[in-house]
Structures are given as structure tokens and as C-alpha cells.
Amino acid sequence: MARMTMIQAIRDGMDVAMGRDNSVVVYGEDVGYFGGVFRATQGLQEKYGKSRCFDAPISESGIVGTAIGMAANGMRPCVEIQFADYMYPAYDQITQEAARIRYRSNADFTCPIVIRMPTGGGIFGGQTHSQSPEALFTHVAGLKVVVPSNPYDAKGLLIAAIEDPDPVIFLEPKRLYNGPFDGHYERPVTGWGKHPDGEVPEGHFTVPLGQAKIKREGRDVTVLAYGTMVHVALAAAEDTGIDAEVIDLRTLLPYDLDAITASVKKTGRCVIVHEATLTSGFGAELAALVAEHCFYSLEAPIRRVAGWDTPYPHAQEWDYFPGPARVGAALTQTMEA
Amino acid sequence: MPKPLSLHVPEPEVRPGGVPDFSGVHISPAGEVGRPPVDVDPREIRDMAFSIIRVLNREGEAVGPWAGSLSDDQLTEGLRHMMLLRALDARMIIAQRQGKTSFYIQHLGEEAVSTAFRKVLNKGDMNFATYRQAGLLIADDYPLETMINQIYANSEDPLKGRQLPTLYSVREQGFFTLSGNLATQFPQAVGWAMASAIKGETNIAAGWIGDGSTAESDFHAGLVFASTFKAPVVLNVVNNQWAISTFQGIARGGVGTFAARGLGYGMPSLRVDGNDYLAVHAVGLWAAERARRNLGPTLIEYVTYRAGAHSTSDDPSAYRPKEESAAWPLGDPVIRLKAHLIVKGVWSEDRHAQLEAEMLDTVVTAQKAAESHGTLHSDNRPSVRDMFEGVYAEMPPHLRRQRQETGV
Ligand SMILES: Cc1ncc(C[n+]2csc(CCOP(=O)(O)OP(=O)(O)O)c2C)c(N)n1
Ligand SMILES: [Mg+2]
Helix, strand or coil: CEECCHHHHHHHHHHHHHHHCCCEEEEECCCCCCCCCCCCCCCHHHHHCCCCEEECCCCHHHHHHHHHHHHHCCCEEEEECCCHHHCHHHHHHHHHHHHHHHHHCCCCCCCCCEEEEEECCCCCCHHHCCCCCHHHHHCCCCCEEECCCCHHHHHHHHHHHHHCCCCEEEEEEHHHCCCCCCCCCCCCCCCHHHCHHHEECCCCCCCCCCCCEEEECCCCEEEEECCHHHHHHHHHHHHHCCCEEEEECCEEECCCHHHHHHHHHHHCCEEEEEEEECCCCHHHHHHHHHHHHHHHHCCCCCEEEEECCCCCCCCCHHHHCCCHHHHHHHHHHHHHC | CCCCCCCCCCCCCCCCCCCCCCCCCCCCCCCCCCCCCCCCCHHHHHHHHCCCECCECCCCCECCCCCCCCCHHHHHHHHHHHHHHHHHHHHHHHHHHCCCCCCCCCCCCCHHHHHHHHCCCCCCCEEECCCCCCHHHHCCCCCHHHHHHHHHCCCCCCCCCCCCCCCCCEHHHCECCCCCCCCCHHHHHHHHHHHHHHCCCCCCEEEEEECHHHHCHHHHHHHHHHHHHCCCEEEEEEECCEECCEECHHHHCCCCCCHHHHHHHCCCEEEEECCCHHHHHHHHHHHHHHHHCCCCCEEEEEECCCCCCCCCCCCHHHCCCCCHHHHCCCCCHHHHHHHHHHHCCCCCHHHHHHHHHHHHHHHHHHHHHHHCCCCCCCCCCCCHHHHHCCCCCCCCHHHHHHHHHCCC
């Protein structure tokens, strides 16, 4: 075991995958010599050479388009989009190409690529460094969508994603890179150094895609969360004293329906939280699933806490971010219903 | 058996620890490149995509066919604009470190490009800029205090705290709302210009993009529309050699130039010394005149150097030698214009030092005024209401409900 930040764990994940498999290549904007603006690929070019880790021209459609071509020719590209907010030029390649290569060619060609992108807010990045576009991917047949919430999962899930035979969108909550963040922005920051999930196995291991994890067992209400919101939900449970069961979905697609239904059937209540805007967010899918599968166990209406339906603001970041106060209020209201 | 293939990955000449070397950069002598008539057939000036139009020589004299577009007073004003922008940048970088704002983007070394270009435009023309052309506003006397209010996201921020610092929007002064998403503005500039033509008006547009961002599809989309419809637009590529940590060779590829990208689209494509205020102005004027005479678009590559960090989040010593900026062969735009004015006998070291102090004073005064309206983390900042407003012309019911949930 080793102590790692989430950035180190992600780098280590790529390092392990590149070390085991020559077909894994890593590229993106500023990814080569510099090692990425968040330093996720630091040292990889030096270790594996320029033809396996390099700077891409600033063309997201080019980055993903070439990754698809490489995958068709036997490689396993793991590419970086500098911020999820900049994936839109690649949206055509991701949703209309990568997602459907297998289906439309009847597996004549496949597309084992990973597209990493920092996601979410909490860094005063304004509307173009804060977005959470996961629902724009979960709505597309053929993609897998992963959002880790800690170093351990990040490394295990990333290796699993790279080894997966299909395209995986790997969303990294940037506010968690250097430490857990529970939304109490006014409190001093603590790093991953003392957090149990900052302890990461060395070498190869995987966290299988499609499996949620219970981060806090509880009897009263189920909280479905992923990424940064896992930590916010834990803080809200702590702050309110409500015995919430907090589930970290880890993989949004394919989702872990068994874990979701088992918990909601036990607690009879459900609160769903995400940073992304509310309307047509992934929370809507989760709410529908809970309604379809747990209707007769529900003792209160399902509640969603999410980003407001506005573009992500700059100055009003903490009014926008669904912090522990808003999640706590939802827990309380759900318990009172 | 054929030899196995191998991947070519371009690398800059030097990295940290190395000695800066720009000997491979071909610099045309000042005055050497000719000045064709604005209605020239683009096919006759293809070589201009590979030379560099320069006016100021080493001695500080203005030479050649592109000299003479500006009076002494205009040149002194230009110096003032560049120095004001430089002073603003220096103060805002400190303000960012002090936590008065979250982020700042500076122009160090590139001040001539946007300040000189502004002077070729008329009222009603529109710029579709990037974050590194605040000189367009400075040279049009946009109030500094308002700029700083935006940077501080305070209660007087005209953009209500919604936008990242430096991403201004000033329609009145020909400055289209800035985006953080690279290259999107390039085809938009062309569309604005096409509208001017459709409506039979006389205004033109200017599109702006960085060297790195020319790799985006939107750059090429802008070029093809501009070319096909002969849009009245000036398309500006600011080649400051770097895109964060990535040297310009990654976007440029091969051995061409950014200007040469325009050749395939059949448009006049010029390269100009971006650190030469006089050259930038003269070339901008030429292109603007072409656009106004309905002769179509021009692509201009400004050869310059990003002497500072990419942004306040960046530390360039991690990827390029510290001495590289001092070794840049085209020098510093402020020092070069100053030298020219001294050679002309209309300027002196004393007056320069005086102006420098005055510019700092002007910025500090504006800064104090802005600070009286708050800074990023102070209490007097844009409201939660401001966050909900302006998403649509009229707030739809679902958003109104969300706003009410916050109690405002
Ligand atoms: C679509 C998109 N991709 C990536 C980014 C991240 N990014 C911001 S600035 C930058 C470098 C731009 O370089 P260049 O175009 O040369 O302009 P310069 O900063 O040098 O003025 C990058 C990659 C972005 N803002 N938008
Ligand atoms: Mg650049």
C-alpha cells in the first residue's frame, strides 16, 4: 500500500497500465513534456517515450478521432481532455463514433478507449472550468461513464477502464485531486494523507466497473451520490445526525441497480445529489429507477439536490454549489415527510 | 522488407536547462517586404505568408513601404496604451495573489498587437477576441475601473459575477463577449461580417485566435466561410510561440507558417512583426481597407512572444528556459516604440520614466475606486439573484422555483 493523492493515483493507474501493455498510449493538450495542467501524466513521457505519451494539438475532436483510429488499429488510447468543459468539439466523435463503432460494424471494429476529463466545480473556475456533463454521456448508448470519488477508486477504476473493451468516459472531480472536499469551503483543507481512501495498492489492481460502494451504512435514508458529492453527503449526514446510508455509485453507466434498490428498500427514503444542473440530470434517471423498482418501499417522495439550472457562475460559486447545508435540508425534509 | 515506421513528435529547440536558440527563426530585415495594393490578386502575394513585415529597424527608425501610417501624436498615444496595459497586468497579477480575484491573464510582450490593431477599426466594427486582447479595450479608452470591477467580480461588475475574470463583454466598444472555449469566436466573427454584407452596411469584423487554437476545427470553419462568402473580416492569428506548455510547432506541424493556412483558402495571408507597433498598425489598416472595399478577408499572423506565464495558474519555468523571453529576436514592443520616438526626437528617457509612473498611478487610482465596490471574496459582490437572472430573456417557472428555494 502507498499513500497517494487522487492525481498521483490516476498517474499511477496510467503508469501501471502502460507498463503492462505496450498498446496503451496517453496524449492530450499539455500532457507530454509538462505532464498535464493538473500533472496527471507527469513523468510518463520520460518513462515510456514520446511516441507513447505526447502533446496533442488543441483539437478535442482530433484527440478523440485519432484515439478511435488508433483503437481500430489495435491500440488502447487513454486520452485527456483538459477540462470536461472543453469536450464539446469532440462530442460528435464521442457520441456518434466511439459509442457505436462496435454496434454498427457488428464488432468488426471495436473502440477500447478511455477519455479522461477533469469535471465539477469548487475551484472558482467559472462557467468553463466547472461543468459536470455526465448526463450528456449517460444518455448515449455505447458509452460507459465513471466518476471516482477518491484515490483508491480512481486508480482501480482507471485501470479497469483502460482494460475495458468499450469506450469509457472517465470524469475526475478536480476539486478532489489533492484532498477530499465536503463542501465546507470555509474550513481548512485536509489532504488525502490521513484519509483511509488515500491508501492505494501498489501495482496492478482493479475496481470493477458497474459496482457501487456503500460509504456509510445507515437505516433512515439512502443518499445516492458520486464524485465530490459523496463527501458532501457524508458531511450532511454528520451535520444533521441523520442516519443516512451514503452510496457512492462510482460507475454511472452501467449503474449498480442491485445496490441502489437494496438500500432504498431497506431505508424507504431516497435523496439524490449531483453537482450538474437539475433538469434532465443523471439524478432524473436515478429517481426514475428508484420509483420503478422501489415504489412500494418508499415512505417519502424522492428528493434531488443538484446544481441550479443556470450556467455555472463565477462569483456566486458557493451559492451555486450544492453544499452540505442544502443536502442536509433535503435529508431533514425527507425524514419529516 | 520495408523499414518499420516510427511516430514523429515535434519538440521545441530547447527545454529548461538549455540555452535559448532562435537562430532557426527567419526574420526579414525591416523594410524589406513590399506593400502590394489592397486589391492585389491573392495568388501574387503567396510569399508574404512566409516573410515578416517589419517597419522598425535595429536603430529605431521606421523604414520601408509599410512605414508612415501614424503621426507622432498617435505613436505617443500608442506607447501610452501599451504601458497602461502593462501596468494594469502587473497590478492585477498582484491582486490575484492577494486573493482579490481568482484568476488573471496578462499580455506581457504582446501589448502592441491588440492596442495597435484597435486603431485601424471604426466605431461599429466588432472584435471577436480571445482573453489576450484586452488592449482592444484599453486603446479605445474603456474605463479601467470597469475592467477591474469585472476582474474583482464586485457589486459593480457589469457581468454580474457570472464570468471568469478578464472575459469582458463590451458591445458599445466593439468587443464581443469573450468565451473560455477556444476558437469558437473565429467563425462567429465571420458570421458577424457576413451579416454586415447581407444588410448592406459598412462595418467590418475582426476575428482573433492564438497559435495553439488554430488546431481547432472552428479555425478552419471560419476560414472556409470567410473565403467562400468573401466576408468583410480581418482574421488575426496571434502566434506568441506557446499554448500553455505546448510550443507552436505542435499546432503548426510541418514546416509551414500559421499565415500559410490561409493560402489553401485563397485569401491574402500576411505575417507581421507583432512586437512592432507601426507594422501591426500598417498591416491591420491594409486588411481593414480590403474588407471595407468588399475585397474579402485577410489572414494575418502576428509573430510575437508570450513573455509572461500563460495565466496566474501557470509557471512557465517548468517547460521553457527562463532566459528564452530575453533571447526573443523581435524584442519588446514598448522598448522598441520608445526607442523609435527617441530617435525621432519626440521622446526622452525622462518623459518615459514619467509616463511609467503616471500609468501606474492611473491603474492604482482605478483599482482603489474598484475596491470600494468590493473584491471577489468580500461581501459586496453580485447577488444570488444575479446568478439566476439572464439565463433567458424571461425567467421560466422552473428556474423561478429554484430561485425561490434559495430565499431570494
Ligand atoms: C476548447 C478548449 N480546449 C482547451 C482549452 C484550455 N486552454 C486554455 S488556453 C489554452 C492554450 C491556448 O493557446 P493559444 O491558442 O496559443 O493562445 P495563447 O494562450 O497563447 O494566447 C488551452 C489549451 C480551452 N480553453 N478551450
Ligand atoms: Mg499562443
